[in-house]
Amino acid sequence: MISVSAPGKLFVAGEYAVVEPGQPAVLVAVDRYLTVHLRESVEAGTVHSPEYGRLPLVWRRDGDGVAIDVEHHPYDYVMSVITLVERLRAERGVAPRFFDLRIDSQLDDASGRKFGLGSSAAVTVATVRALDEFYGLGLTRRQAFQLALLATVRVAPTASGGDLAASTFGGWIRYSAPDRARLRARLDDGVAVGDLLVDDEAWAGLDLRRLTPPASLRLLVGWTGSPASTERLVDQVQRRHRAGAYDQDVFLAESRDCVDALTAALDAGDDEAAAAALRSARGVIRRLGDATGLAIETDGLSTLADVAEAAGAAGKSSGAGGGDCGIVLAPDTADVGRIMQGWEAHDIRHLAISVHPDAGGVDD
Template sequence: MTGPRTVSRRAPGKLFIAGEYAVLEPGHPAILVAVDREVTATVSTGGDTDAVVESDLCIGPTRLRRHDGGFVGIDDGDRSRVQHDLSHVVSAIEVVDALLTERGQSLPAVHVSISSRLHRDGVKFGLGSSGAVTVATVTAVAACAGMDLSPDERFRLSMLATGAGSSGGDLAASAWGGWIAYQAPDRAAVRDMALRDGIGRAMCAPWPGFAVRMLPPPRDLTLEVGWTGQPAKTSVLAGRLRSRGLPQPSFLARSDERVRAAIHALDHGDDDALLSEVRGARQVLADLDDDFGLGIFTAKLTALCAAAEAIGAAAKPSGAGGGDCGIALLDAAAATDVVRLREQWAEAGVLPLPIRVQPTKGSEA
């Protein structure tokens, strides 16, 4: 690579349609969509510091230096921002740097700028901002180093940059776009593969449990999204699940049945069946919440679902629950129902978000 270079890449956020929590286990399916709100990563080469990161999520630039095969903050302020605000950005830079090193290349000094439309006043909407940040950064840094990544390569590099606690569903939605059926890989096996064989070989090898497939959108349904205004941390809720010895086989089987039936409905253009399966997926989550007190259904998420059901829509929390967003699917031609739903959500303290599904980006894996 010769001379300074600047590239920008975008990655969309996500919403879960069905399969939350079960998807944490390798090989268990979920349905997700990519949304038309994105994270943009702009990467420039040059400068006298190994890496500089700027983000609208924190104040001021963060300067990084290479250390022990990774990147660390130069001073205490830099290190604090890396730990609390920029860990996903730094991990994304590190995984591309490691791949280049395996190939006998080196990542030049880079300036990485991150801007996000998945927040409001620094508060997350629950649209998979961490995953979108990771995918956008991996893609932009790789492009700046002369590597144009396929959707599969974007996902795999991003997954290798992410901790084992993440299902990777947000990464897949960001990498492929549109409606997708997704199954998580065995993250421990993938991590061991990368440590043993290197990142390049791990990217090309089969990943146990992993599958992704593009799905056709519903024929005549529209997706409405409501934000509770209560940020939720997926890792905390997933930690509660693990501490109770969950998910249990019975929950996984019930979730899988609903998700696979919803996939079948989408494949065959059966909107009524899809609505039924989304309602069933909500009940599976509600039973899990009732049995183990995870805190999935807050008062606002319960009100969001009730308002949707009152007009014949199918609704549920999207993601881990405990706040963040809920979704509703209803007849796209019923404009008065959409208006009524948004009004009732607003009365319940739920903010309707003007969000649409982002089209598919690339071919399936």
């Protein structure tokens, strides 16, 4: 049996802007994991997860041996990975085989509610890596990320892929996305998956860079207990942009300035400047929420950050906001006990999360 784990993620800065090709964001991989177990099968394959309930998803091949015929309710990201890996396998002349997948996740609570730690990205990355090992495709880590992004944009065209980068490479990452519409169009045009993976022009705008972790800032994560839909919120912001609700050029410039300042601070080991950049990033997101009329920084997330600020730390929402998690960078001088007490008083759950260490170079 093959077992592959992938970590969850948290956005630190650059949310919403990162969906635009070439716009940067900073993310961190965290030590909560989703694991895919793969075992060879015959005649049909299954995908089983507690999210499906008692019945597994069953899949078969159609007559040409490549397409997937799905029965029951599909787990879209997993099936998208299987579909693309089947195409790549066929391109390379690798014989088809059936397999069963079982998915176990630490990225939600005991009741199944998600923490907003990137479960869709983690299952996509882990499935790619498991199938790479199963079929002996020999993908580099970067190619595994690329294949995971191609699978993702078939399901969620606006997804930036930043969460996939964090889950693939670990540690602190600065990330900019390629033009996903262009990638999806090439897939739809029938371009071979293997050719697309090595087509530098198709991946223009993709930038992956490791960042130095802050030396004396402690990462704290709080969960507000209100799950949010990233795809829905991103779509709503984009609709507001098309309606002229805010100046996107100004927003993108402000977001880039914050990410650049955070990157420079981390490179220089200046933790005070890193905390200041996080505060600036919070301001950018709050102004976006005000301009669009969307509750990106909810009351719970506002309280989470304000409690941290009062205790001498810097905090903000993480990711699309609207609920889920907020993050805090706390210096040694911050009163962490006061933060914990303040969060508990407002029903904000502290998640005992640390950074998942980096795993190899971004070009490996």
